[in-house]
Amino acid sequence: MEQFIVSARKYRPQNFSTVVGQAHITTTLKNAIRNQQLAHAFLFCGPRGVGKTTCARILAKTINCEHPTADGEACNQCHSCTSFNDGTSLNIHELDAASNNSVDDIRSLVEQVRFAPQAGKYKVYIVDEVHMLSASAFNAFLKTLEEPPPYAIFILATTEKHKILPTILSRCQIFDFKRITTNDTVEHLQEICEKEEIKAEQAALHLIAQKSEGCMRDALSIMDKIVSFTNGELSYRNTLEHLNILDADYYFKLMECMLNQDLSGAMLLYDDINRKGFEGDMVLNGFAEFLRNLLVSKDPKVAALMEVVETFRPRYLEMGARVSPAYLVSALNLVTEAEMHYKGARNKRLQVELALIKLCYLQQAIELTGESGKKKLMEVRPLNFRLLQPVIANPSAEQGRPSQQQPGVTTRENGAKLIIEEPVARKIMEQAAVKTQPVQQPIPAPQASAPTLPPQPQPSQVNNPAPKAGKLGSLDKIRQNVSAATANSGSIPKIELTDELLRKAWIEFTDILKAAKNPAVPSFELAELRINDANSFQVVTPNNLQQKFIDGQRIELSEYLQNRFHNRALTYQVVIEAREDFELTTERPLNSKERFQAIIEQYPLVKELKDRLKLELDY
CATH class of the missing domain: 3.40.50.300 (P-loop containing nucleotide triphosphate hydrolases)
Structure with missing residues (x-):
């Protein structure tokens, strides 16, 4: 032999x-x-x-x-x-x-x-x-x-x-010396296969050349190993299986699911990949390389930089023409970020699935709108990312009445739609704000004999304060501005700030906190109120711990008092002043001599016994 x-x-x-x-x-x-x-x-x-x-x-x-x-x-x-x-x-x-x-x-x-x-x-x-x-x-x-x-x-x-x-x-x-190019490696492997009479597919040799990363010795070793595994036949499928490489066809299927916003299809496809034994980081790395090749294929000048199997090159060019550069760049950032966080994640499969979910709905977050014949990329911030419910393609066909669609709002079949055309959306929200704004009824001024306050708000108004002002153009911002303008317009008279009314409102707010079992209740009960002027007062606390508890309810308390006194300019300040009635008296433990003195005061015979026996005590 x-x-x-x-x-x-x-x-x-x-x-x-x-x-x-x-x-x-x-x-x-x-x-x-x-x-x-x-x-x-x-x-x-x-x-x-x-x-x-x-x-x-x-x-x-x-x-x-x-x-x-x-x-x-x-x-x-x-x-x-x-x-x-x-x-x-x-x-x-x-x-x-x-x-x-x-x-x-x-x-x-x-x-x-x-x-x-x-x-x-x-x-x-x-x-x-x-x-x-x-x-x-x-x-x-x-x-x-x-x-x-x-x-x-x-x-x-x-x-x-x-x-x-x-x-x-x-x-x-x-x-x-430089790394050997993929084409040179493929040509050399082809010559050796012809001399050894090995049936080799061009795609398989290309995979081996890519895996060797410019090292001819590695390429020859890989080829020898696969030839021994397949008994002299070097096929694309056998090479994928032996090198543990995920077929690029899976990446094309994943991209189709993402373009069609088919989340269930993408999740099932990843489950199939996972069952074949491929790790999540390998999938993310391969998909990042796939997105890079799609991005490169969009420009004919740099299309030669695609390191792909020649049989797949037309598919890359076709898929690259269907996907926008904005989507590819954003998707590449998402996949790269997921790959970086993969190693530190406890649930690694969830990390990959979360990336797939983001990629499936990425198309909704990026819209290209025309402005002056040019295309402008509109950015949607994550905090304002809001998806509407799926819209029926033709609702008039089911309800038997003509469809009335608002201008500037487009629909998408079998999917959700994210609207980011700000001029039209802002106009619609302003109209909605005017229609939905409640009419303020005038409240009579309080009588001098019996001071009264407006109706007490529900506990949910304190526990769940009004939402903070968001981005200009949002419906909440418009409502808040209209409400503030109405409150300060003079249609509702302010209630004079007095010690009796302030103390009564303070007690009512404390009762609301009691109902919610808030730990700040004792601090509110011990606080002392002092009025500075018509629009401000002081809250006096004995220590900084109670100050922190009261400051923790600042937003809810300010909103409550401003609504009760119809005064949006009402403010308060929390100050710390030491109080004698609040000082804690602590007892010092007695030493040995003091304890003996206390005993002989209570039992005089003990001292007499000590003297008769002439005992010396060691204090």
């Missing part, structure tokens, strides 16, 4: 022309060999699996070739090339700096440099993972690297260039 060799070793490039994706490196090295302008030290740096060590070996073989070709390639037929291919060449020394990173290892390498090559022109020293050398080893290597013998060439390879000392970098000719 023939021994199996992995593709990464079996199809390792043997000359510069077979190196994939590094033409800028190989061309420079071939020209340097042909023109005999070789440096004495090279530094190959770049990501893993892109050909650094491979190019170092090809360079070492080519400069010792006895019959190089005209374009600077090795002949692969001479004694030097064959010995190199067989691994028996004495002119090439490889050192793994990850396991040989001490000063002694570098000193041993320096000792070998003193001996000239027995055959060939150069002795080549390849130091792989050179960034793993210790600082002492780097310092021991400096002098030899700066002034080596004319027959010695050093090739250093590393994936972390920033860890190498600047003194080493300044002595080397640096070559930066």
Whole structure:
């Protein structure tokens, strides 16, 4: 049985022309060999699996070739090339700096440099993972690297260039390797599949190239693994299953549900994805990449940046034309935020489902309205996000009467509608405010003999105060302004602020708090009221604790008193004054001597017994 060799070793490039994706490196090295302008030290740096060590070996073989070709390639037929291919060449020394990173290892390498090559022109020293050398080893290597013998060439390879000392970098000719593109990886994998007689789909090879992220060694390892799994047949479905990648078709279905505001369909689709074993963060990450590709596909200039399977490219272009850029940008922000919060969430599935709910109703929150022939994006703040009930497409057909639709209000079939056209909506709300505003009846002035107050409000008015003023144009704001204008218009006379009336209103408000079992009741009962003028008074409390309790009811208390006295300018201030009648008297515990004195005062015989026995007490 023939021994199996992995593709990464079996199809390792043997000359510069077979190196994939590094033409800028190989061309420079071939020209340097042909023109005999070789440096004495090279530094190959770049990501893993892109050909650094491979190019170092090809360079070492080519400069010792006895019959190089005209374009600077090795002949692969001479004694030097064959010995190199067989691994028996004495002119090439490889050192793994990850396991040989001490000063002694570098000193041993320096000792070998003193001996000239027995055959060939150069002795080549390849130091792989050179960034793993210790600082002492780097310092021991400096002098030899700066002034080596004319027959010695050093090739250093590393994936972390920033860890190498600047003194080493300044002595080397640096070559930066780049990641291999997806197309180059696919072409190389296709050539290997043809040589190995493997049936491979183009979409499957594209998936492998994307998964490898520019690393050819990873791509070849993944392909070997899938070929072993599928018995020599590389299909798109098998590749998705083996690499645990969610099919892009699911993302297209999710987007269809979101455009149609089909929340139930999106939830069921995610449940199907979850049952297949895909984690939520993988779904969010994949959907974010899907949205990015849709956004890129909208502009023909950057459509080439889409990293998708070629068979899906027309579907991306079609879907991208249906979705607005505003929706894609907003959806991308939502998905990215959900992905950031996913790791810290306790209920991870709920985190993903919440993102899907937001995406399904995102279309309602973003409306493009025409202004002067241009389209303007209207922003809806989260606090004012309000969905109306679903509107029937044609209500007149069911009720048998003509449909009357207000101008500026549009309907949507089988869905909810968010109206954000402010000029029309504001006009409608102003009309509604005028119609629904209650008529204020005049209240007679109080008589001098028996002071009276207006009817007492219900407890719900204190516990549930009037809503705060919101955005201009809202119905509540209009009603509040109209109510305030009516109260201050002079149609309802103000009630004079007196000690008796103020105390009576204060007691009534305290009773309301008692009914609601509010903990601030004792503070209100102990408070003292002092009138400053016709529009203000003071609430005197003995300490800051009671002040906080009273301040906690400031909004409800102010609204209550202003309504009772028909005075919107009525205000009060809570002040702290120490009161003698409120001071707490605390008793100090008696010491031993004081307790004995208290005992002998109550029982004199105890003192007599002490004196007769001549006892000494230790207080």
